[in-house]
Amino acid sequence: MTQSVSEQIIRQQRRIESKRRVVLLALATACLLGLVLDVMTGPSVLPMADVVKSLLQIGSLDDTSHTIVYDLRLPIAFMALLVGASLGAGGAEMQTLLNNPMASPYTLGLAAAAGFGASLVIAFGSFGLPLQYAVPIGAFSMTMLASAVLFLFASLQQFAASTLILVGIALLFIFQSLLSLVQFTASSEVSQQILFWLFGSLTKSTWTNVTVVAVVSSICILLLMRDSWKLTALRLGEERASALGVNLTHLRIKTLILVAMMTATAISFVGVIGFIGLVAPHVARLLVGEDQRYFLPATMLAGAAFLSFSSVLSKVIIPGALFPVGIVTSFVGVPFLFWIIWSKR
Numbered sequence: 001m002t003q004s005v006s007e008q009i010i011r012q013q014r015r016i017e018s019k020r021r022v023v024l025l026a027l028a029t030a031c032l033l034g035l036v037l038d039v040m041t042g043p044s045v046l047p048m049a050d051v052v053k054s055l056l057q058i059g060s061l062d063d064t065s066h067t068i069v070y071d072l073r074l075p076i077a078f079m080a081l082l083v084g085a086s087l088g089a090g091g092a093e094m095q096t097l098l099n100n101p102m103a104s105p106y107t108l109g110l111a112a113a114a115g116f117g118a119s120l121v122i123a124f125g126s127f128g129l130p131l132q133y134a135v136p137i138g139a140f141s142m143t144m145l146a147s148a149v150l151f152l153f154a155s156l157q158q159f160a161a162s163t164l165i166l167v168g169i170a171l172l173f174i175f176q177s178l179l180s181l182v183q184f185t186a187s188s189e190v191s192q193q194i195l196f197w198l199f200g201s202l203t204k205s206t207w208t209n210v211t212v213v214a215v216v217s218s219i220c221i222l223l224l225m226r227d228s229w230k231l232t233a234l235r236l237g238e239e240r241a242s243a244l245g246v247n248l249t250h251l252r253i254k255t256l257i258l259v260a261m262m263t264a265t266a267i268s269f270v271g272v273i274g275f276i277g278l279v280a281p282h283v284a285r286l287l288v289g290e291d292q293r294y295f296l297p298a299t300m301l302a303g304a305a306f307l308s309f310s311s312v313l314s315k316v317i318i319p320g321a322l323f324p325v326g327i328v329t330s331f332v333g334v335p336f337l338f339w340i341i342w343s344k345r
Contacts, residue, residue, distance in 0.1 A: 027287075037312045200325050
């Protein structure tokens with residue numbers, strides 16, 4: 001009798017895991033479709049057959065089409081997938097770590113810090129560096145400074161995760177106020193450049209930028225996956241996780257460092273893109289549950305697909321013009337977030 005019950009439990013668990021694998025495959029397919037559509041769309045629309053052939057290295061393209069695909073659109077398409085995956089994973093681990101459904105790199109002030117760092121460089125000079133390098137460095141540096149404040153509080157003994165959220169909100173308001181001060185004192189042209197960066201854009205993506213984001217994100221994700229059991233145990237509650245042998249302070253600091261490095265690198269190249277780190281984890285949680293072995297990959301794929309299709313929309317809303325992708329993610333993300341809140345009560 002006991003063996004029969006055990007076999008039923010094992011079969012049920014295998015069915016659940018098979019379903020989760022199907023979900024991951026479907027999300028990966030959506031990412032691939034988004035990649036192809038992102039390469040297709042733009043001021044000059046390319047046929048899907050030509051795009052697929054060029055991606056698979058089948059046949060040959062004329063020089064103009066080859067330049068458009070490989071030098072202009074493919075870096076943007078890959079950057080959309082990488083940044084979406086990074087922000088999605090960052091939001092997922094923030095929500096897991098703090099046990100709060102509203103936690104994300106955006107709501108904890110990291111995006112606002114990046115915006116302040118970029119605005120300082122745009123408004124007061126790049127210290128001799130080319131602007132395309134100085135702005136990401138400024139954004140990254142200020143994001144890591146904000147993260148250091150979070151690290152400091154997270155390292156304190158008897159410091160609750162809920163209080164860390166309040167620290168993040170305080171950072172959000174501080175850096176937004178400093179950003180407003182820079183915009184107020186800057187000239188109208190400089191203020192307009194800052195505003196455009198804050199909207200979020202993938203248009204300045206290059207193969208160098210893509211490589212940097214890919215390397216940093218891959219390393220951080222691999223290290224997060226190594227702690228998948230500990231992070232899953234944390235969802236049972238801090239007391240239970242401690243009883244299972246999880247060092248909460250060490251896990252909290254390590255996860256915050258990895259999330260900060262990953263999201264700071266992504267944001268520094270593309271600007272402030274909101275709602276992905278907030279919405280993607282909720283979508284993944286609805287589809288695959290809380291098991292980090294499936295939850296983290298699902299969140300990454302959901303975030304990547306979200307930003308990829310947002311990139312496509314940004315190019316077709318106004319034909320012949322590039323709409324800031326950060327505005328698109330907000331327009332799509334807000335109703336989606338309302339739907340999640342309503343459906344989950």
